[in-house]
Amino acid sequence: MNEVVSQTYNELLDAGIGHNAKDVSLRIEVRLFNSLQKYAGPQGWRSNVEVMAGTTVGDIVTQMRVPRNEVFLVMRNGRDISAGLVAGPVNFEAAVEDGDVVAFLGPVPYSYGFGAPIV
Numbered sequence: 001m002n003e004v005v006s007q008t009y010n011e012l013l014d015a016g017i018g019h020n021a022k023d024v025s026l027r028i029e030v031r032l033f034n035s036l037q038k039y040a041g042p043q044g045w046r047s048n049v050e051v052m053a054g055t056t057v058g059d060i061v062t063q064m065r066v067p068r069n070e071v072f073l074v075m076r077n078g079r080d081i082s083a084g085l086v087a088g089p090v091n092f093e094a095a096v097e098d099g100d101v102v103a104f105l106g107p108v109p110y111s112y113g114f115g116a117p118i119v
Helices: 002-014 034-039 057-063
Strands: 025-033 046-052 073-076 101-105
Touching: 025 034, 034 101, 046 057, 057 101
Parallel strands: 025 101
Antiparallel strands: 025 046, 073 101
């Protein structure tokens, strides 16, 4: 799906729509928590990343090499942008903006994400 969104975005740019966003880079902060910290690498659980305009949460997950099925919750600037446990999967199509802090959380032991019953 991200490839389709990126392709559509590029088609709009080629058509001259949104031309002022072409080649614009954004600086964001990415944070990996809980079981996702193992994917952080040498920079640690918090890193500053430069991405192109139009980048989505899914693009960041791919760039950070985090398996999508391990992302349990996504927070952008302190607000939950994931669909939640009942509504469906994480919203990987949400676009990021300059200065955003995007936090990815994996399930923790004894939580619903690990299959533990909620009492």
